[in-house]
Amino acid sequence: MGRIVAAGTIAALTACSPPVPGLLEADGVERVTVDRALYAAELKVFRASALTLGVALLAEGGEGSGGNVVSSPGGLLIALAMLRAGASGATAVEMDKVLGLPDDHRDEAMNALLESLAAYDGDPGSVDEKNPPRKPVMHAANGLFVDRDVATGKNYLETLARHYGTGVYPVAFRDEAATRPALDVWVDRNTGGRIKHAPTQYDRDNTFSLLNALYFAAAWQSPFDPNNTSDYPFTKSGGEEISVPTMHQELVLAYAEGAGWRAVELPYADGFVMRLVLPGPGVGPETLTAAKLAEIAAALDTAAEVSVLISLPKWDHKSSFDLRKVLESMGLVKTLATTEDFNAIQNRLTITQAAQAANITVAEKGTVAAAVTQIDAAVTGVPPLPDQTIEFDRPFHYQIVHNETGLPLFMGAVLDPR
Template sequence: MNRVRKATTLIAAAALVSGSATISACAPQPADVGLLTADGVTRVSVQTADYSAQLEAFNASARKLGVTLLADGGDSGSGNVVSSPASLLIALSMLRSGASGVTAAEMDSVLGLPAEGRDEAMNALLASLEKFDGDPGSVDEENPPQKPVMHAANGLFVDKGVPTGEAFLTTLGKHFGTGVYPVNFRDEAVTKPAIDQWVSKNTGGRIKEAPAQYSPDNTFSLLNALYFAAAWQAPFDANDTADSPFTKAGGEVINVPSMHSSLTMAYAEAPGWKAVDLPYAEGFVMRLILPDGGASGPDGPAAVSAEVLADVARELSGAQQDMVHISMPKWDHKTTFELRKVFETLGLKDMLATSTDFDSIQQGMKLTQAAQAANITVAEKGTIASAVTQINAEASSAMVPERKIILDHPFHYQIVHSETGMPLFTEWVADPR
């Protein structure tokens, strides 16, 4: 493909660190790739309280994305499917900021994005998460931190010979805290390692390579990375961990290492499910949802729909704290998704087909590859999780427990940011081994 090789103004955002207006505090820079900024572009300060309706729309969108990802299954062959709806939502929201025409309308309709204040509300969400920002590389994953680390990073790699729309980049700078890395996609020996290094640094090395296939014809690669590490508010005693039966969806009973404790947490139940919010030391909970019926219940992630997730969130938000006996397995899972299939399932057909509605990003830009990689480790001391979403394009251009939840058959969980309700990670656990 012939590319126009002329100078263009590239604008970078303020850092994804609360109170910072310098790009130097952003995600670590890839080796040998400079980060460009534009004078006068600083991060806008917004508050979550001013965008409560928009944030609830984002939560509903994330629930829909999470259910769709789990139903897709990715490359999981075991039935365990871990994903990050928040990472996908942030990436799609960045892409939506540069969309127009029927593609913009389709994205708003399919994703349920707010009609007004969309970018400002995403800014507020990211700013809220930044209260827990930290360096993934500094985390001792054998001992998850009492102060949770929730690192979110946005990176935009653009071909340095193809003009990128200033208005789009300004929006990213004002509301998404992203940096802009000018690269030569034709020089795969330099550019692919630079993108992979960005991914590895922003996931603490848990994801080594960008999930989407590299192509030298690309002129645009948008990435979001999330890294989460947190200790439980009340760690499980490793001395109490023992093999316990777990009944898989087909009826097979297996023995898996399971943790046991009794502690105070939000508990709710309704016909078809019971759920708890298992608290981390600060700011986050693991929302565990156990469908009724054991092995005779619905097979797979379909047991927990977006509507059920909304009901669970509503019930738990008003639930009183109860003493609950909990028994749950340990697990260590990972999944990779080919997101073009997910987009087709969602109905984002115009977004995949258009070569004109992203002209404000790059003239003639058409999506080429999209993928997500996610992983999680859950044990007695806490949780470590990471995810990367990548979208590429080519421009042709002492109480006695009264409640209990025994996670002894397939279940659904989310890691939820308590302030905003955003589901950061979600998984269907079919076999904890």
């Protein structure tokens, strides 16, 4: 990505702040290239953490999809890792424990993960979503909007620049007319227009807004023939049978099964698969724990490929999540309440809002999906009391003194300031 934003001070960036945000640069900070092979253990930990987050998102259910759920545990993991880069004290301990983050080299390992995804990077706006590309587009973007009047930690910004490629945009949150559209433009641009608006409710009191966007578009390795799509029965959880457009095809796929589940991996043209897990009769997907999903993943990692006749419904769903509810249910209580442990980001910073919006379209030619995760925060709390208070509210003496010699260049008295 070449030179990346974020070193130095926010003041150095404000003069360059555009009304429509683009990637800002700061001299002296470059994205670090890391060897992915050195962080294999940490990447496995990230996979387990993402499964845990995914189960929590599905359990919360989201809004806007009539019971269907689409979420982005990967996007949430990346956003939380960026937040963790500025955490300390009990909050850092809690985040590591609850999220199961690596003990060491967390930021370097996330850099390796993002670098691996970058092999498929592309412009979401250039994708013809009715004809998903044979070479997948997997666009990941990280953005940080900070209030230009609030100091943001230099070391924190440098970490995000070196390992996350995070663009930094100094704004005035009080100026909603300028800042709210800037957030929406960033979201729209990085999701190819699939998501138009930042997912949290805009708050003029915020001083910090961290965003991750993921956009995915890919053709199936073996597209389904639309002529083989037909209405087919689908039995809902309560036993009601409905008829839905369903795709049919015989393919050679990785297949595995275990107690209470069967699973296949449906490959895209390159680099990605859709993992499909079918619980046993009378058992819903809500019974699939993170541990069970990890077991299924491990089974599919070594599964033999067999001939499979697959029938798969088409779907086009969207969801939105109040992530404060999700994170609180997981046990991130201190993280959501602290006014002290994010001082490395901004002094007395506390989380105010967190949300995610996600959508997906699955059809005969392939899949298109997008998600935006946003974590907002504000400087809050009562400033510490000064040791002394002095008010010049009566006549006083003054001098202008040369420091090196102590010479009083000017001296006077104020008896009436008018």
